[in-house]
Amino acid sequence: MGEGVDVVDDARRVIANxxxxxxxxxxxxxxxxxxLVLAAIExxxxxxxxxxxxxxVHGNEIFRAASQRGVMVAFEAxxxxxxxxxKALREGLTANRIEWIAGIINGTTNFILSEMRERKLAFDxxxxxxxxxxxxxxxxxxxxxxxxxxxxxxxxxxxxxxxPVQFDKCHxxxxxxxxxxxIRYAEQLGYRxxxxxxxxxRERSDASPEGFELRVHPTxxxxxxxxxxxxxxxxxxxxxxxAVGHTMYYGKGAGAEPTASAVVADLVDVARMFTSxxxxxxxxxAFQAESLSDLPVLPIDAVQTAYYLRLRVADRPGVLAxxxxxxxxxxxxxxxxxxxxxxxGENQTDIILLTHRTxxxxxxxxxxxIEALETVLxxxxxxxxxxxx
Amino acid sequence: MGEGVDVVDDARRVIANxxxxxxxxxxxxxxxxxxLVLAAIExxxxxxxxxxxxxxVHGNEIFRAASQRGVMVAFEAxxxxxxxxxKALREGLTANRIEWIAGIINGTTNFILSEMRERKLAFDxxxxxxxxxxxxxxxxxxxxxxxxxxxxxxxxxxxxxxxPVQFDKCHxxxxxxxxxxxIRYAEQLGYRxxxxxxxxxRERSDASPEGFELRVHPTxxxxxxxxxxxxxxxxxxxxxxxAVGHTMYYGKGAGAEPTASAVVADLVDVARMFTSxxxxxxxxxAFQAESLSDLPVLPIDAVQTAYYLRLRVADRPGVLAxxxxxxxxxxxxxxxxxxxxxxxGENQTDIILLTHRTxxxxxxxxxxxIEALETVLxxxxxxxxxxxx
Numbered sequence: 001m002g003e004g005v006d007v008v009d010d011a012r013r014v015i016a017n018x019x020x021x022x023x024x025x026x027x028x029x030x031x032x033x034x035x036l037v038l039a040a041i042e043x044x045x046x047x048x049x050x051x052x053x054x055x056x057v058h059g060n061e062i063f064r065a066a067s068q069r070g071v072m073v074a075f076e077a078x079x080x081x082x083x084x085x086x087k088a089l090r091e092g093l094t095a096n097r098i099e100w101i102a103g104i105i106n107g108t109t110n111f112i113l114s115e116m117r118e119r120k121l122a123f124d125x126x127x128x129x130x131x132x133x134x135x136x137x138x139x140x141x142x143x144x145x146x147x148x149x150x151x152x153x154x155x156x157x158x159x160x161x162x163x164p165v166q167f168d169k170c171h172x173x174x175x176x177x178x179x180x181x182x183i184r185y186a187e188q189l190g191y192r193x194x195x196x197x198x199x200x201x202r203e204r205s206d207a208s209p210e211g212f213e214l215r216v217h218p219t220x221x222x223x224x225x226x227x228x229x230x231x232x233x234x235x236x237x238x239x240x241x242x243a244v245g246h247t248m249y250y251g252k253g254a255g256a257e258p259t260a261s262a263v264v265a266d267l268v269d270v271a272r273m274f275t276s277x278x279x280x281x282x283x284x285x286a287f288q289a290e291s292l293s294d295l296p297v298l299p300i301d302a303v304q305t306a307y308y309l310r311l312r313v314a315d316r317p318g319v320l321a322x323x324x325x326x327x328x329x330x331x332x333x334x335x336x337x338x339x340x341x342x343x344x345g346e347n348q349t350d351i352i353l354l355t356h357r358t359x360x361x362x363x364x365x366x367x368x369x370i371e372a373l374e375t376v377l378x379x380x381x382x383x384x385x386x387x388x389x
Numbered sequence: 390m391g392e393g394v395d396v397v398d399d400a401r402r403v404i405a406n407x408x409x410x411x412x413x414x415x416x417x418x419x420x421x422x423x424x425l426v427l428a429a430i431e432x433x434x435x436x437x438x439x440x441x442x443x444x445x446v447h448g449n450e451i452f453r454a455a456s457q458r459g460v461m462v463a464f465e466a467x468x469x470x471x472x473x474x475x476k477a478l479r480e481g482l483t484a485n486r487i488e489w490i491a492g493i494i495n496g497t498t499n500f501i502l503s504e505m506r507e508r509k510l511a512f513d514x515x516x517x518x519x520x521x522x523x524x525x526x527x528x529x530x531x532x533x534x535x536x537x538x539x540x541x542x543x544x545x546x547x548x549x550x551x552x553p554v555q556f557d558k559c560h561x562x563x564x565x566x567x568x569x570x571x572i573r574y575a576e577q578l579g580y581r582x583x584x585x586x587x588x589x590x591r592e593r594s595d596a597s598p599e600g601f602e603l604r605v606h607p608t609x610x611x612x613x614x615x616x617x618x619x620x621x622x623x624x625x626x627x628x629x630x631x632a633v634g635h636t637m638y639y640g641k642g643a644g645a646e647p648t649a650s651a652v653v654a655d656l657v658d659v660a661r662m663f664t665s666x667x668x669x670x671x672x673x674x675a676f677q678a679e680s681l682s683d684l685p686v687l688p689i690d691a692v693q694t695a696y697y698l699r700l701r702v703a704d705r706p707g708v709l710a711x712x713x714x715x716x717x718x719x720x721x722x723x724x725x726x727x728x729x730x731x732x733x734g735e736n737q738t739d740i741i742l743l744t745h746r747t748x749x750x751x752x753x754x755x756x757x758x759i760e761a762l763e764t765v766l767x768x769x770x771x772x773x774x775x776x777x778x
């Protein structure tokens with residue numbers, strides 16, 4: 001410790017110290033961290049935190065308390081490590097109506113997916129290796145089930161659309177079920193599979209009310225998109241604004257130094273705005289309190305996206321005709337199809353279909369009918385697909 | 390025009406109007422724009438500008454005047470259009486010592502290089518098409534000779550290293566001389582050629598004094614780097630900071646709406662800091678006046694980089710031995726070599742060499758000796774190569 005720095009073993013003494021203006025919370029989790037952050041705000045202290053879980057779940061309470069007390073809560077390190085994505089969204093793109101955000105915002109899962117693709121390995125094999133290398137924790141649930149990414153996209157969605165954080169409404173699917181063969185088929189069709197956090201504004205339509213989609217799941221994206229080339233443990237957030245078009249922000253999403261980079265930048269921001277009128281500061285959720293929106297999170301069955309479907313079928317004439325008839329009945333049109341040549345003496349094969357954009361409830365209904373076909377031999381594998389245009 | 394908006398046909402009336410607090414300059418060029426910006430500052434008005442040429446050439450004078458008068462000059466739109474790269478560097482990465490920046494910061498040349506590579510066309514053919522499509526101007530000199538990119542990297546270097554803008558010391562080479570075959574050979578070796586603006590800090594070494602490199606030129610970069618996949622008229626700036634590592638910022642670098650996105654963000658920033666103490670504002674060149682550095686721009690012959698060399702040689706034994714001997718004498722080591730199979734009855738061929746990193750003056754001396762060889766039949770083509778790691 002540097003000279004003149006007091007080290008105490010009880011965080012409450014930091015909060016009780018009237019000489020301290022800013023508290024940095026790097027504990028993580030929802031428990032003691034929440035208590036300390038609220039206590040610091042109560043004492044009129046500004047807070048800098050890297051705690052995405054806390055903000056995604058208790059952000060509304062924390063930001064409300066901070067606004068009432070006239071203090072800042074800065075949280076650049078909460079999403080994409082040292083990449084200044086919060087600053088870009090809240091300040092740099094302030095002139096834009098944000099249409100959507102799609103982010104690779106969990107390094108562990110991106111590392112696993114990159115390895116599965118490049119080295120043609122199964123999920124379990126790569127996970128074990130990631131754990132050995134320190135890219136995945138001993139209990140990797142939080143990362144591989146998509147929860148960490150869901151915390152981050154929840155925070156980004158709130159800033160993008162000026163809505164409260166609503167983690168409980170985020171649809172979350174992880175990568176544990178992902179099969180190596182789907183990564184391979186996707187590649188043959190010109191796509192890569194990434195775990196994306198997606199927040200997308202939807203206008204009212206015949207099929208769906210106004211609202212926004214908030215979801216984390218494995219996603220096929222065209223291999224030609226820049227974000228498809230983001231490999232290993234790196235993070236990238238792609239943002240579509242109405243004026244600026246597509247912008248992307250890329251870098252290390254975790255680690256002590258990238259996190260410290262963001263925390264120090266927040267401290268400088270807080271110091272800069274320290275003496276300013278609270279009304280002149282950047283609002284926590286980018287929008288002034290009176291401009292916050294009650295735009296609802298759409299339920300997952302109202303989500304609009306395209307789909308990759310893999311069917312294990314009997315190698316018999318008429319199967320594809322039956323399947324495509326069911327899709328046509330459901331008003332789902334097909335963009336591409338691929339049929340694996342059955343091996344010598346094999347009486348089964350795989351059909352892979354890419355659909356155009358449709359509504360989730362239609363694909364769910366169609367899959368139910370497809371799975372009822374006698375010639376369809378197992379559960380249909382379904383992965384969402386985004387063109388990101 | 391909106392109701393209540395006065396439109397005047399003399400910009401001086403805007404500057405003379407005491408009710409106006411902020412002047413937006415979107416004229417471009419160094420002439421009348423400089424005069425008006427300085428006059429506005431003199432009147433105590435804040436300035437928002439998209440004018441990279443003005444700031445790269447007259448920035449020191451303008452920022453000095455603004456500091457003396459206690460007003461802000463905001464210029465997010467000057468580099469990479471609506472991508473908030475100025476904000477990222479000055480604020481988001483403020484905790485970092487910036488080691489280097491490498492940017493695709495001119496859309497016209499990136500469009501031309503992308504088309505040359507993808508469609509295997511010559512420069513002149515693609516330029517004509519770019520002009521037809523409106524991606525290149527009737528007089529494209531400014532873009533294709535690298536001058537526009539040099540303006541932008543000059544501004545970025547000043548912010549990154551806390552030095553004055555020094556456009557006159559920027560080494561500039563454009564893409565007009567680039568041959569389609571070099572793009573092809575580069576691809577065979579796993580590289581792409583991009584027009585990069587590069588600013589890189591160099592510590593003192595035996596070979597070179599302390600300083601920074603400031604240069605714009607066609608550059609081979611590994612095809613596996615994310616920035617190598619930035620195609621068409623898009624921009625991307627890759628930044629290496631000591632804490633955060635590599636971060637990249639990507640988007641449209643030009644156009645009315647992306648520029649407006651950045652201008653409005655600047656206006657919001659200016660409004661937010663309007664009543665604050667000038668000492669609390671973000672300094673124009675990122676560093677406080679007393680922390681500005683006199684780190685010199687290194688002359689081009691002191692630059693350290695790797696090289697792609699293409700030699701047209703007589704198809705005779707011993708040629709490669711002669712060439713590699715000269716390089717070894719110059720302490721230049723070879724990373725990869727490629728020799729084209731001469732066609733039926735052809736008595737000439739091409740040798741392509743990639744060197745490891747060396748000092749520019751060594752490669753210049755070696756090339757002089759190589760060109761003096763009787764078996765080397767034309768000028769050596771030399772393109773700089775950066776690993777960007």
